Amino acid sequence: MPTPRVKIPASAAKGEVFEVKTTIDHDMESGQRKDKDGKPIPRKIINRFVCTYNGKEVFSADWAAAISANPYLSFFLTATESGTIEMKWHEDGGQVFAASQAITVN
Template sequence: MAEDIKPRIRVPQSAKKDEIIEIKTLISHPMESGQRKDSQGKTIPRKIINKMTVAFNGKQVFEAKLEPAISANPYLSFFLKCTQSGSLEFAWTDDDGSTYKATQAITVA
């Protein structure tokens, strides 16, 4: 099902120096809690995004640890103060070890 998982990000393309901008992220993901059982009574294995990190020019600026109670298609947003142009790198880590990545450049004038 990995091909169904698509990250979406929304970052302003440009910002003024020292401006505080809002970054929005959403990833389509089932966030299977590991608590549910299928029709045969077998436990459906846990499969969640357990970690999400954001780095700006290689330096980490945001990290979130996600838990099984978080609903499907987790949406996370945060604020960032911009001091220089660069690129934001987003990474979501899945329980199965795969990571989903997205990057976006931002110009600070």
């Protein structure tokens, strides 16, 4: 079971731009590799990432097989109000991994 890790400041001033850093343990199997019998290993990657801030979608990403294993991502948001920042990673085949963190805006 991949474990997402998220780094967001616990609090921020209203209007402040802060960085969101995330990683998730995942092989990101590209579909290009072959096993020791020469058979192709089927593709299994996280193909989509979505970030919501108090339920509103603020950032998303679509990933191809060219993204490295254990995908690391950094992006920026503006602190508008206290609440929850939620992240979801969508894997090939439909499985979804999630993480969330509270932020206090003052």
